[in-house]
Amino acid sequence: MAGPEIERLVQLLAKLPGLGPRSARRAALTLIKRREQLLDPLAGALAEAAAKVKTCHICGNYDSVDPCTICTDERRDTGIICVVDEVSGLWAMERSGLFRGLYHVLGGVLSPLDGIGPDDLAVGPLVTRAGAPGVREVILALSATVDGQTTAHYLADRLAPLGVTVSGLAQGVPVGGELDYLDEGTIGAALRARREIPR
Amino acid sequence: MAGPEIERLVQLLAKLPGLGPRSARRAALTLIKRREQLLDPLAGALAEAAAKVKTCHICGNYDSVDPCTICTDERRDTGIICVVDEVSGLWAMERSGLFRGLYHVLGGVLSPLDGIGPDDLAVGPLVTRAGAPGVREVILALSATVDGQTTAHYLADRLAPLGVTVSGLAQGVPVGGELDYLDEGTIGAALRARREIPR
Numbered sequence: 001m002a003g004p005e006i007e008r009l010v011q012l013l014a015k016l017p018g019l020g021p022r023s024a025r026r027a028a029l030t031l032i033k034r035r036e037q038l039l040d041p042l043a044g045a046l047a048e049a050a051a052k053v054k055t056c057h058i059c060g061n062y063d064s065v066d067p068c069t070i071c072t073d074e075r076r077d078t079g080i081i082c083v084v085d086e087v088s089g090l091w092a093m094e095r096s097g098l099f100r101g102l103y104h105v106l107g108g109v110l111s112p113l114d115g116i117g118p119d120d121l122a123v124g125p126l127v128t129r130a131g132a133p134g135v136r137e138v139i140l141a142l143s144a145t146v147d148g149q150t151t152a153h154y155l156a157d158r159l160a161p162l163g164v165t166v167s168g169l170a171q172g173v174p175v176g177g178e179l180d181y182l183d184e185g186t187i188g189a190a191l192r193a194r195r196e197i198p199r
Numbered sequence: 200m201a202g203p204e205i206e207r208l209v210q211l212l213a214k215l216p217g218l219g220p221r222s223a224r225r226a227a228l229t230l231i232k233r234r235e236q237l238l239d240p241l242a243g244a245l246a247e248a249a250a251k252v253k254t255c256h257i258c259g260n261y262d263s264v265d266p267c268t269i270c271t272d273e274r275r276d277t278g279i280i281c282v283v284d285e286v287s288g289l290w291a292m293e294r295s296g297l298f299r300g301l302y303h304v305l306g307g308v309l310s311p312l313d314g315i316g317p318d319d320l321a322v323g324p325l326v327t328r329a330g331a332p333g334v335r336e337v338i339l340a341l342s343a344t345v346d347g348q349t350t351a352h353y354l355a356d357r358l359a360p361l362g363v364t365v366s367g368l369a370q371g372v373p374v375g376g377e378l379d380y381l382d383e384g385t386i387g388a389a390l391r392a393r394r395e396i397p398r
Contacts (some may be wrong), residue, residue: 003263005251009244015237016218016226023217029287030216031245032252032261038214043245045208046230048239052204053231062231068234088228 003144006032013187048067062087062120069101070094077101079136081129083155085143101139104129108143109151121151123158125137130162137165144171202257205231257328259304259321260387269293269302276300278335282354284308284342292340300338303328306342308350320350322357329361336364343370 006028027074031039053063054082063069069078080101084090090103106121130138138159142148156166169196172190173182205227213223222275230238254260255267262268269275277389279300283289289302305320317323337358341347355365373390 003252003261003268004262005244005248006261012237012241012244013215017229018222018226019215019217019231024245025290026287027215027217028248029261029285032248033286035249038211039245039249040209043242043249045204045211046238046245049208049227049231052244053202062205064204064226068251069202086228086252087232088225091224091228096243166285172279188281193335 032114036045038136042112059103060087060107061090072143075100079103079134080139081135081137082139082141083125084141085151089141089143101137106142106151109145109147110154111147118158126155127158127162130159130164135164138170139168140166142168144169151169222357223233237390258289258302259286259306260289260302273301273325278297279325279338280325280334281338281340283340284347284350287339288342298338305341305350308344308346309353310346313352317353317357322354325354326357326361329358329363339365341367343368 061068140152260267
């Protein structure tokens with residue numbers, strides 16, 4: 001019904017996370033209708049991202065410079081490395097605004113079923129970085145999934161000989177979370193990690 | 200936290216229908232991670248759409264040729280014109296595969312609150328087309344909203360002097376729709392338009 005250019009645009013948009021075939025059609029129509037405000041700027045932004053965005057060779061973050069602005073920021077604590085599975089985890093940590101150390105993006109988690117072993121992830125470079133002088137702690141901020149926690153245990157074993165502190169994010173009730181809507185696993189974890197409330 | 204190129208990409212993606220700030224971030228990360236399979240082809244498809252997609256000067260459809268392939272398709276019935284508010288409505292009608300006439304895209308619906316009057320829509324060109332020799336029927340396939348139905352009544356008045364049949368889509372229970380999930384307006388419309396079941 002539409003020209004081949006529109007069909008191809010819809011097919012590519014449908015591959016983005018969060019867009020299905022129907023919303024990809026709506027997105028394509030919105031782009032074509034708002035050509036000057038949206039389509040042309042987006043085409044330019046994609047071309048610029050393709051040309052300028054690099055992967056930081058130290059931590060794996062995406063930035064327009066390599067090493068990235070986090071790795072070269074002198075105000076950050078180079079003694080703590082926070083390990084995340086993907087760049088999205090790094091962004092989530094940065095949004096919290098609480099972590100002032102450096103990062104290490106693994107590029108995924110161990111998954112025997114999908115054939116993803118330690119050699120497919122940035123495990124070797126992490127061990128090298130964690131063994132450098134001045135590194136005191138490695139925080140494993142991996143997803144609280146089976147694969148994520150398996151990966152955390154594996155990394156803790158690999159990092160143990162280095163003598164650095166290896167920690168993980170606390171598990172418990174999310175802020176604003178109602179007990180009624182939480183799964184049993186989360187409630188159990190929060191109960192096991194209960195803390196005395198200071199008087 | 201990310202470079203300005205990534206921030207700009209996220210901001211533009213968040214303007215697409217169906218993508219909020221969070222899913223736009225996920226989409227941007229997916230694009231950057233899958234550069235060769237997704238980012239580069241999408242940038243190319245957008246540039247090609249910007250260069251080639253035109254608005255048909257007859258019906259308002261988007262296509263790479265003007266007049267569009269529907270307007271120039273000799274197998275289609277030029278005696279019936281289906282009026283839709285946007286190109287998305289035209290695509291939806293085409294997906295049904297049942298309509299073999301021509302289209303007319305209004306470019307919106309009348310909306311006094313938003314200051315959209317008849318001169319902001321392709322009403323004049325519709326009256327001209329509907330008055331041409333050989334046109335037998337105009338189907339008003341507008342949304343079943345207040346503004347859509349107001350527009351349909353207005354168009355029916357404007358088209359009445361031309362002597363063509365003016366029809367509208369039937370209202371009723373959608374196929375596969377469960378009564379329990381339908382609003383009272385739809386049930387009322389379906390009841391008023393009830394039909395005797397042939398024996």
